[in-house]
Amino acid sequence: MRSAVRRLVAGVSLAAVAFAVAAPALADDVNVGLVLPMTGPQQSTGKQEAAAAKLFMQLHGVTVAGHTIHLLLKDDGAAPDVSKRLSQDLIANDHAIALLGYGITPDALAVAPLATEAKTPVIVTAAATAMITEKSPYIARTSFTLPQASVPMADWALKNGIKKVDTLVTDYGPGIDAETWFAKEFQKGGGAVGNRLRVPLKNPDFAPVLQRVKDGKPDAVFVFVPSGFGAAFMKQFVDRGLAAAGIKLIATGDVTDDDQLDSMGDPALGVVTTHHYSADHDSPENKAFVAAFAKANGGMRPNFMAVAAYDGMDLLYRALAKAGGKTDGDSLMAAIKGQAWTSPRGPISIDPATRDIVQTIYVRKVEKKDGHLFNVEFQSIPAVKDPYKAAKAGQ
Ligand code: DHB
Numbered sequence: 299m300r301s302a303v304r305r306l307v308a309g310v311s312l313a314a315v316a317f318a319v320a321a322p323a324l325a326d327d328v329n330v331g332l333v334l335p336m337t338g339p340q341q342s343t344g345k346q347e348a349a350a351a352k353l354f355m356q357l358h359g360v361t362v363a364g365h366t367i368h369l370l371l372k373d374d375g376a377a378p379d380v381s382k383r384l385s386q387d388l389i390a391n392d393h394a395i396a397l398l399g400y401g402i403t404p405d406a407l408a409v410a411p412l413a414t415e416a417k418t419p420v421i422v423t424a425a426a427t428a429m430i431t432e433k434s435p436y437i438a439r440t441s442f443t444l445p446q447a448s449v450p451m452a453d454w455a456l457k458n459g460i461k462k463v464d465t466l467v468t469d470y471g472p473g474i475d476a477e478t479w480f481a482k483e484f485q486k487g488g489g490a491v492g493n494r495l496r497v498p499l500k501n502p503d504f505a506p507v508l509q510r511v512k513d514g515k516p517d518a519v520f521v522f523v524p525s526g527f528g529a530a531f532m533k534q535f536v537d538r539g540l541a542a543a544g545i546k547l548i549a550t551g552d553v554t555d556d557d558q559l560d561s562m563g564d565p566a567l568g569v570v571t572t573h574h575y576s577a578d579h580d581s582p583e584n585k586a587f588v589a590a591f592a593k594a595n596g597g598m599r600p601n602f603m604a605v606a607a608y609d610g611m612d613l614l615y616r617a618l619a620k621a622g623g624k625t626d627g628d629s630l631m632a633a634i635k636g637q638a639w640t641s642p643r644g645p646i647s648i649d650p651a652t653r654d655i656v657q658t659i660y661v662r663k664v665e666k667k668d669g670h671l672f673n674v675e676f677q678s679i680p681a682v683k684d685p686y687k688a689a690k691a692g693q
Contacts, residue, residue, distance in 0.1 A: 328365045328395045328625055330614065331388035332607075333381055333409075334424075335401040336373035339500075342526040342557050343401040343424050344373065347607035349595045351398065354611035357590060362615045363623035370394065376401050378408035385409045389416045395625040396421060398610045402499075402524065403427040403471035410434040417627035419617075419634065423610035424525075424603055427471030428686035431654045436627055438634045438653040440613055440646075441606040442574045443684040444475035444522065447550040450659045450679050451520060451572040452483035455548055460517045462490045463548075466507055467522040469496035476522035476550060479685060484520075492516050502527065504534040511540060518546035521553050525603055529558040536565040551575070551673060554664055556601035559671045566671055569664045574657050575602040575643040578672035587642035600642075609641045613648065645680070652687045 332351055334344035348371055360367050370392060374381040381400065388394040389412060396419040400406040406425035410433035413420040420437045422430055428443040455463060463484060467473030473496060481491045492514050495507040502523070511519045519540070523531050535547060547553075551573025554566060577588055577599050587608065591600040600608075613634060618625070620633035631653075638647035644658040661677035683693070 326364070326366055327368060329368045329370055329388070329392045331385065331392065331394040331397040331399075332369055332371045333374050333384055333388070333397060333399040333405070334371065335376035335405075336371070338375040338377075340376040340401045340524070340526055342555075342601075343603045346525075346557055346601050346604040347399060347401075347423055349598065350591065350600060350604035350607040351611050353591055353594050354608050354615075356594065358612075358615060363618045363621070365618065365623060365625070374401070374405060376405060378404040381405035382408040382412065385412055385420075389418050394418065396614055396630060398423050398607070398614070400425045403430065406430045406437070407433060410437060413437055419627055419630045421610045421613055421634075423606040425472075426475075428475050428684050429471075431652055432687075435653075436631055438613065438631070438648055439655055440609040440648075442602070442655060442657065443686065444472045444550065445479035445685040446657075446682050447552075447572050447574065447659060448476045448480040448520075448522070449483045449685050450661065450682070451548055451550065452480045452487065452489070454570065454572065454661050454677070455484060455518060455520070456487040456489055460489070460546065460548070462492055462516045462518075464493040464495060464511045464514055464516045464519045465491065465521075466495045466497070466504075466511065466519055468499050468502065468524055468527070470499050472524065473522050475686070476520075480520050497523075499524070502530075504531055505538060508534055508538040508540055511545060512538060512543055515543070516545060518548050521547065521549040523553055525552055525555050525557065525601065528553045528555045529562050532562045532566055541565060546570075551602060551662065554662075554673055556599050556673070557603075559664065559673065560599070562671065566664045567666065570661065571664075571673060572659055572661050573602060573673070574659055575605045576660065576662055576673040576675055577601070578662075578667070578674055579643060579660075580675070581640075581642070581644065583640055584642040602643075605641065605643050609643075609646065612639065612641070613637055644678075649683060649687075651691070652684065654684045654687060656681055656683050658682065
């Protein structure tokens with residue numbers, strides 16, 4: 299009798315354990331954090347990414363693998379301490395199963411230790427310094443890396459009669475990556491790098507550095523400024539007479555950002571850039587994306603930030619489906635690694651070894667189409683891995 303009772307108790311407690319383990323997979327409502335700069339100098343990133351993440355849910359539904367997704371949007375103003383506090387709150391109080399966003403590199407770096415400690419997946423959809431994904435095994439990325447965009451620019455310049463280049467970048471992680479990897483590739487191919495100029499992230503004044511470029515008379519200046527600063531840079535480039543002096547502008551696509559390109563006017567015509575996304579990309583997936591984005595947002599044109607947020611949501615949905623609805627960090631990260639699909643930007647995948655994005659980099663030229671300026675793609679380099687991590691891995 300006693301042993302029968304004991305068996306019964308044992309049976310009940312085993313069932314209870316089984317239920318407790320299975321419960322998260324069956325849970326209905328789950329929170330997902332989206333941490334973005336909705337105010338301040340980086341607000342164009344927040345506006346573009348929030349709109350794209352919402353559009354993804356509008357088009358693909360709010361339910362995946364038995365879960366109803368609640369997207370919690372938080373404004374960090376691009377301040378890393380705020381980014382960290384909001385992320386901590388999303389993890390501890392809202393039990394967010396994943397965090398997306400992070401407008402600038404310092405924000406992504408601030409959240410990395412939290413991701414590791416809480417085993418919460420972080421999908422970086424904006425910040426683009428190469429080493430970010432090395433800071434936690436729970437970080438994956440759907441944006442890009444600056445070395446990924448800058449190396450093809452150097453290759454194009456070498457093949458197109460450009461022999462001497464000055465570099466001009468914003469003085470923090472992504473700018474230093476752009477400068478380093480452009481210069482390394484350009485010099486390796488026999489090109490000469492002159493002045494290496496940097497401007498601060500906060501309140502940059504382009505006038506003095508542009509004067510130095512003008513005085514040095516290089517064939518071209520290679521530029522990186524973060525999303526949202528391209529129009530201000532382009533105005534100074536023209537006002538300071540660099541175009542008139544015959545100095546070519548070459549850049550990563552952050553400068554001819556689709557969010558601002560049409561407002562830059564004719565001075566932007568002919569500028570050659572390398573990047574992973576153009577609103578003009580010619581594919582059925584992109585035509586549908588651009589049309590739906592414009593319709594949902596009063597005619598707004600999506601930029602490279604928007605596509606990264608859209609793909610970040612897509613990655614999360616795909617991972618939840620592949621993990622059979624499991625929401626723990628390890629199951630989700632295992633399901634994130636190796637995902638591959640056709641994004642509006644073209645074919646993309648998540649490198650299982652680095653959790654960083656592998657994608658086509660396009661060479662584009664600013665042209666007018668139906669009275670509007672676009673980055674028109676004319677060359678593509680498929681399946682580009684982040685060169686920084688590829689070099690470390692001896693690839
Ligand atoms: C970063 C921010 C940007 O707006 C951009 O275009 C590229 C990189 C960054 O801070 O990592």
